[in-house]
Amino acid sequence: MKKAPQNIKKVNLAEAGGNSLELFEYLRVGDLNDHMLNIVEAENRTLEFHSHADSDEMFYIIEGTMQIEFKDQIVDLNQGDFIIVPKGVSHRPICTTIVKLLLIEKKGTLNKDNTGGTYRE
Amino acid sequence: MKKAPQNIKKVNLAEAGGNSLELFEYLRVGDLNDHMLNIVEAENRTLEFHSHADSDEMFYIIEGTMQIEFKDQIVDLNQGDFIIVPKGVSHRPICTTIVKLLLIEKKGTLNKDNTGGTYRE
Numbered sequence: 001m002k003k004a005p006q007n008i009k010k011v012n013l014a015e016a017g018g019n020s021l022e023l024f025e026y027l028r029v030g031d032l033n034d035h036m037l038n039i040v041e042a043e044n045r046t047l048e049f050h051s052h053a054d055s056d057e058m059f060y061i062i063e064g065t066m067q068i069e070f071k072d073q074i075v076d077l078n079q080g081d082f083i084i085v086p087k088g089v090s091h092r093p094i095c096t097t098i099v100k101l102l103l104i105e106k107k108g109t110l111n112k113d114n115t116g117g118t119y120r121e
Numbered sequence: 122m123k124k125a126p127q128n129i130k131k132v133n134l135a136e137a138g139g140n141s142l143e144l145f146e147y148l149r150v151g152d153l154n155d156h157m158l159n160i161v162e163a164e165n166r167t168l169e170f171h172s173h174a175d176s177d178e179m180f181y182i183i184e185g186t187m188q189i190e191f192k193d194q195i196v197d198l199n200q201g202d203f204i205i206v207p208k209g210v211s212h213r214p215i216c217t218t219i220v221k222l223l224l225i226e227k228k229g230t231l232n233k234d235n236t237g238g239t240y241r242e
Contacts, residue, residue, distance in 0.1 A: 008191070008196075008204065008205070008206065008207065008210070009204070010196055010198060010202045010203065010204040011202065011203055011204070012199075012201045012202050013181075013201050013202075013203065014201045015201075030179070030203070030205050031177075031205070032156070032177050032179050032205055032225060032226075033156070033176060033177050033208075033227060035153070035154070035156070055154060056152075056153050056154050058151070058153050060134075070129070075129075075131055077131060078133075080133045080134050080135045080136075081131045081132065081133050081134075082131065082132055082134065082151070083129065083130070083131040083132070084129070084151050084152065084153055085129065086129065087154075089129070104153060104225075105153075106154060
């Protein structure tokens, strides 16, 4: 019987985490070079304005809606949308209703201080 | 009137490229640190086995289906699936019916020799 190449597996974004994903819990779903892919569900949370000195940050909306607020505008993100926040740019996520999103950024970028989240790998 | 932060724009993966995307044409839709995001549509094309020495390669299926063949297995990818092919691992994409996908990899990884594609930024 053929075996899967080591460490190679496909992931379905809509199914990943299933019903076991806790709010604000980061589920690591992949590694791409020095970047990590995390899925998170959020609701009723607005973070403080912050920026990341060393990494751009990609938000991709798997299901639901959210907003990213910048100093001079608010961007509405809906299912299928992504946005890349460049390093050093002040922003804050605004989650009202429940949203499931994929985050891609350099490993070590996230921290509990500015996300309020926890991690599961 | 508020202005958008420079170089920050959201992109909808399903809508990106619209009806103007030619088969096998790579449309650059984003830059994430030293990585590029390209959308491509493909159909009826099987590439030669190849590997990328310096970058992992992420395939995310926006619409349709395709396969990635490894030396020891074939993985079916459907809408919403992604797979990350580690650097150095031999693989080839197999596209039968039309598929629209997002590719993320280090800048400079793609080349016409092993993809048969063209580029539009």
